[in-house]
Amino acid sequence: MHYCPYCGSLVIEEEKYCMKCGKELPSDFDERVTSSKSKWKWWKYPIIISLVIALFITVLFVRTQQQENDAQELYQQAEEMALIGDYQTSKEYIEQALDHKNNFPTAKAVLDFLKIAIESKNTINDIDALAKNQNYEEALDKLTAIENNISGFKGDLINKLNTTVSDYRNNILYQQAEHKLTNDLSKDELKELLWEVEEITDEKAEVIKEAIQEKIVAHTSNHATELLKENQFNQAMLVVEDGLIYAEESEQLQSLKTTVEKEKIAFETAQEERIEQALTIYEQEDEINRNQAVEVLNVNASVSTNEITVTGEIKSVATVPINSILVSYQLKNNDTQILENDVYVFPETLYPDEKGKFEFTHFNKEIKNNDLTAEVTKITWFID
Structure with missing residues (x-):
């Protein structure tokens, strides 16, 4: 059988043109031998x-979807491991997830976090170890460094690590x-410790706070009591x-505060009374010092020839002390005043309870008898 090489239609051997497509058929009949199978393949x-x-x-698509599912499953497993603190296993799961799905930004972010978490x-x-050796400050510094390293992350995993x-x-x-x-x-060191x-x-x-406060109360009570003994009420x-402020x-401190207030009032009241008494005594003493400061122990007159x-x-x-003491006296003969005179006491200044003397001689005085x-x-006297 022969077929048109152009359209595949069945042709007769004697035909020069295809009755269907109208194209000139090849003169070589072998070129016309084209099976319907070849036509179909074409x-x-x-x-x-x-x-x-x-x-x-x-x-x-199916393979990609499967990889996506595997990556998500591994990511979930990694997240579960991280939440229980098994960061190393979590890291391995995340790395496997990234092998299945390289374009996985969330997993990459978690991997970055896990590296820091493991560290x-x-x-x-x-x-x-530092805490056991009582190197507390160094231990606290390392904790601060961890907090700084994870400060740029957010999420449940970060919250878990932050809690730890x-x-x-x-x-x-503690x-x-x-x-x-x-x-x-x-006391100042205790205040700092309380902060x-x-x-x-x-x-x-x-518990530890109460223990610190008790020590602060003890220090405060002892100090205030010492100040009270010295009557330093305001300072107390x-x-x-x-x-x-700290307890x-x-x-105990509330009661001590009341005691200080009462002691201050009692002291001030007593002090006022003492001042009043002192003023009264001063006035009495001033009256004596000004008007009754000298007691005459004795005075005598002796007569000799014309003296x-x-x-x-x-x-x-x-x-x-009193000074410049001037004694005025008079001489009488048979109750008749014959003269009067002033004489200074010596020593010039007398201190409390100290004695002084005075003496004066009158010359060319004729006395008819010795009844003098x-x-x-x-x-009179002066007060400094």
Whole structure:
């Protein structure tokens, strides 16, 4: 059988032109021998190619989808491991997930975090050793470094690690506070320690906080009591009020504050009374010092030929020194005043309870008899 090489139609051997497509048939009959099978292949090539491409795309899609699913499954497993703190296994799962799906930004971000988390976990092991050796400050510095390293990340995994770091910080601060409390700390050092304990977000911090407050109360009470003994009431009150800032519910300090207030009032009242008494005494003493400061012990007059000698002794009953003491006296003969005179006492200054003397001789005085008496009529003095 012969066929048109152009359209594949059946032709007769004698025909020169195809009755269907009108094209001139080859004169060589061998070129006309084209089977219907060849014709079919000619028309089906595009279809076959299309089917092959479609099959390839389908297989590729299915494989890609499978890799996507495997990557997601591995990612979930990695996340579960990370949440329980097994960062090394989690890292292995993430790396496998990235082998299945290279374009996986979330997994890459988690891998970055896991590298830091593994490093942080190793650091935490070092922190345990530092805490056991009481190197608390270095341990706290390492925890701060971990917090800085993970500060750029967010999510549940970060929250989990942050919680772990926070728990370690609380524990180390607690151990540090307990260790410091074994020492004999000053009040200022106790205040500083109390501020450090305030950073502990744990219930057990209350126990150490109360212990610190008790020591602050003891220091405050002792200091304030010493100041009270010296009647430094204002300073004692400042000390007590400062202690109440750190132990505001302390009944001991509240009671001590009341005691200071009462002691201050009692002291001021007594002081006012003492001042009043002192003023009264001063007024009385001033009255004596000004008007009754000298007591005359004796005064005598002796007569010799044409001479009369007057002698006497006085005593200071003043409470302050007196000076320039001038004694005025008169001489009488048979109750008749024959003369009067002034004479200074010596020494010039007399101190309280000190005695002084005076003496004066009158010359060319004729006395008819020896019945002569001397009498002090006035004494004057000065007070410094």
